[in-house]
Amino acid sequence: MGIVKISDELHEELRKASSVMSRSINSQAEFWIKMGMLAELHPQLSFNQIIANLMQSANVSASNVSTAEEYTDA
Template identity: 80%
Template structure:
């Protein structure tokens, strides 16, 4: 484990995003770093394709998960 120095502005964005995503600030940073690394290694894949591959590799399936919630359309 090490220390990564980032700008105050990026740290603030991490803090806000971590609250929305229910992750710690460190977990949010690690997620963004991992996704950036995966995007650089696989530039032909979209974010959704990368996520699908990561979930598949962990044997995660949402086949039986249902939600009564709807996600509003982005404007």
């Protein structure tokens, strides 16, 4: 593990985003770094396509997950 120096402003944004996303600050930073790296390697893909590819490669299936609309229709 290494140390990465970032601005105080970016650290504050990481702190806020990590709270919203229920991640640690380090996990949020790692997520942003990973997504940025994948976006640079695959500029033709959208964020949602990158996430879908990651989910598919991890064999995650959303077929058994209910949507918000299904809860409100009940």
